[in-house]
Amino acid sequence: MSAEEVCVVKKAGLFTTIQDAGRTGRQKKGIPPAGVMDEYAFETANILTGNDGTEAVLEVTMLGPVLLFTKPAVIAVTGADLQPSLNNKPVDNWHSFRVNDGDELSFAGMKKGARAYIAVQGGFDGDEILGSRSTYVKAGFGGMNGRALEKGDRLSTVRSVSMLKRCSRLPAPLIPEYGGETVLRVLEGPEASAFTEESLAAFYHSGFTVSNESDRMGCRMEEASLVHRESADILSDAVDTGTIQAAADGRPMILMADRQTTGGYTRPASVIQVDLPKAAQLVPGQTVTFKKVTLEHAHDLLKEQRRRIAALRLASKNMLPAGL
Amino acid sequence: MCVEPLQMNMVSDTAVRVIFGTVISMETHKNIRSFCRELEKHPQKGIQEWVPSYTAVTIFYDPFLLSFDSLEAYIMNVCDSIEHHNLPDSMQVTIPVCYEEAFGPDLNQVAVHNQLTPEEVIELHTEPEYLIHMMGFLPGFPYLGGMNEKIAAPRLDAPRMKVPAGSVGIAGSQTGVYPLESPGGWNIIGRTPKKLFLPQETDPVLLEAGMRIKFMPVTTDEFLEMEEKEASC
Structure with missing residues (x-):
């Protein structure tokens, strides 16, 4: 056939x-x-x-x-x-x-x-x-x-x-x-300490608005609230789908399916795999909050999802x- | 001889970063190459792939098949089994480049910026052997180390919407080759007829991290001849 x-x-x-x-x-x-x-x-x-x-x-x-x-x-x-x-x-x-x-x-x-x-x-x-x-x-x-x-x-x-x-x-x-206020659970990223303490605390407490500059490469947020202690740039390094990057403008961007394999910006956090579908369904104007979880919890959630x-x-x- | 990774951290809940250094160095690069070779030699269920960079190797894994604790133990074992004296010389690849103005519209600008003649820029660009530290940014794009600072030039103020595939560029103190047509802000000083990315092939990318590159100047006629040959094979 x-x-x-x-x-x-x-x-x-x-x-x-x-x-x-x-x-x-x-x-x-x-x-x-x-x-x-x-x-x-x-x-x-x-x-x-x-x-x-x-x-x-x-x-x-x-x-x-x-x-x-x-x-x-x-x-x-x-x-x-x-x-x-x-x-x-x-x-x-x-x-x-x-x-x-x-x-x-x-x-x-x-x-x-x-x-x-x-x-x-x-x-x-x-x-x-x-x-x-x-x-x-x-x-x-x-x-x-x-x-x-x-x-x-x-x-x-x-x-x-x-x-x-x-x-x-x-x-x-x-x-x-879908819709409404969306909570995305995240792990702390490799460069979390590149940001000022206050701005990183605010990253976890205040909501973000999804920008209309979002596509299959990345989901961008409107608010430029992340403040770098020194530089926003790092030596280019591997990223994953879900990696959140913040360039010098301080706006978080969640890297999605069409992301590049490497990136040169600081990574405050990464969205856990089970929450990527929620990120994929965000529409411009929607509110997102980031909630920190442990690696162990992220893995438990992933296993649960796979079994389901x-x-x-x-x-x-x-x-x-x-x-x- | 074993290699101690400095530390590990989480790129995501399915990717762990094994760190071998904090700055670009030959020593770190060798450790990374050795580590990747060992990963290749000791396949582990649950490890999907890995990506070497300037100072780290990021391993992508499936936590459903491999717990983080087991992964950590595996990484330690791999580090223990690294033997540097076994590291073979990496392959050298020659990349022919036509530096004529039709292919390198910014060559003159790079020359003026550095108070050199275009011929001197070509000489300085083709002189060194470049090391591919890592691949990324685009399919088949090499991050090269070893460019002479004398030909460094800032990125274009306004990036071009379309840079043709094969374009050889300079941005800051980096040089690189665009494997496919893409927008870009690098100073374009020439073009290679060599195809660095052929998506239809089983091995679509010619280059890989660890390889060494030499640029070889060619005339427009040679460029066209090579391009024709590349297209027919």
């Missing part, structure tokens, strides 16, 4: 890209991981559509695309609530549903969160570069010719599907809440396929 076209892009939306879990192992050569911004929404979208979990999905930013399906498929929309609808009838987020040849998936507009994920049973195809289909627009490779989707693009699945998966729904307690996802995957595998 070979790949088959599953849909045509009728409208591209603001910024829709093909993403998967990203590239690992090449950071020492300067190649960023890229990949989905919200791993939780990505994993659940794949589970809901019966995929293994590593299949590429579409990452939709704020304004959704219009997709015309050209064959029957099972799809799921997770992440931000951009008010998806099928043939102009609203459909729920966080559940999988059947689409037919000629059906049109569209989005009425941003309600909560910033990024939605569309998964299809069989996984979206795209250029596979260094073990990942993730689009890295800055260097122009991966996904759809290294760029965001455009009107007229035709998307295929990697695997063709003989039996469509039974539709399923993510249990309500597992659906995250593993359990969910197992539960979904046990579901009997219904001959839809």
Whole structure:
């Protein structure tokens, strides 16, 4: 069974890209991981559509695309609530549903969160570069010719599907809440002592506003409240997704999926991995506070999250396929 | 012989930084190269990758597969097993550069800034052997050490929106090569026809930390000929 076209892009939306879990192992050569911004929404979208979990999905930013399906498929929309609808009838987020040849998936507009994920049973195809289909627009490779989707693009699945998966729904307690005041838990960073005590204390006490200069590379804050004791610059060093940098302007910036592999600015803290999906869903104007946790606690939370996802995957595998 | 890392700290909850020094030095660089070689020799489940920098090596790990305590013990063991006399000479790579004005629009500016002729800048730029301390900033971008201070020049006041792939630049007392087209504020003094980043290849990046680089001046004709050859292979 070979790949088959599953849909045509009728409208591209603001910024829709093909993403998967990203590239690992090449950071020492300067190649960023890229990949989905919200791993939780990505994993659940794949589970809901019966995929293994590593299949590429579409990452939709704020304004959704219009997709015309050209064959029957099972799809799921997770992440931000951009008010998806099928043939102009609203459909729920966080559940999988059947689409037919000629059906049109569209989005009425941003309600909560910033990024939605569309998964299809069989996984979206795209250029596979260094073990990942993730689009890295800055260097122009991966996904759809290294760029965001455009009107007229035709998307295929990697695997063709003989039996469509039974539709399923993510249990309500597992659906995250977006919007409002968001607490991001952080570890203290390597250069925490590069900042004045007062400004570092304020970093943990006062809220920040998400700037509209945020993108897949980083999520910037408006307030320039961090004050360096001496210099804002360090000898260039490795960074991770979640690393918070503060250049001389004193504004914290959380590095996200398309970050560079190295950075030259002081790092007051880093957002823990389980909270990165929350950071991915921040919209400009939203309030963020940073809360310090221990490494041990961060690891406990990560393990808990992994177990929850593993359990969910197992539960979904046990579901009997219904001959839809 | 063993190497004592100065200390460790957390880049994130999934990345630990093993620190070997606080300033750029040959000694620190050698310790880092040796440490990375040992990491390569002793694979450990749960370690995904590592990134060497000027003074540290950052190890990315999965806490679900490898606890921090086990990781710490592993790092100590690796440090203990480092043997410097086994460190082989690193590879030298020659990078042909055409310094003609069409490829190096800022060469003259760098010369004027340092009260030199463009020819003297080329001579000083091609004379040393440069060391790749680390990679980063862009896929395949080398951070080079060893540039002569006599050709140092401040970054451009207004960065260019597009610097072509292969451009060789100077910023402050650093020199480097853009592996792909990118915005940038470096003084561009020439261009190499050599492809430093080929995303379609299994090994897409020509250079790596520890390698040594020599720049070799070529004429426009030679540049075009090499470019054609690179494109056809």
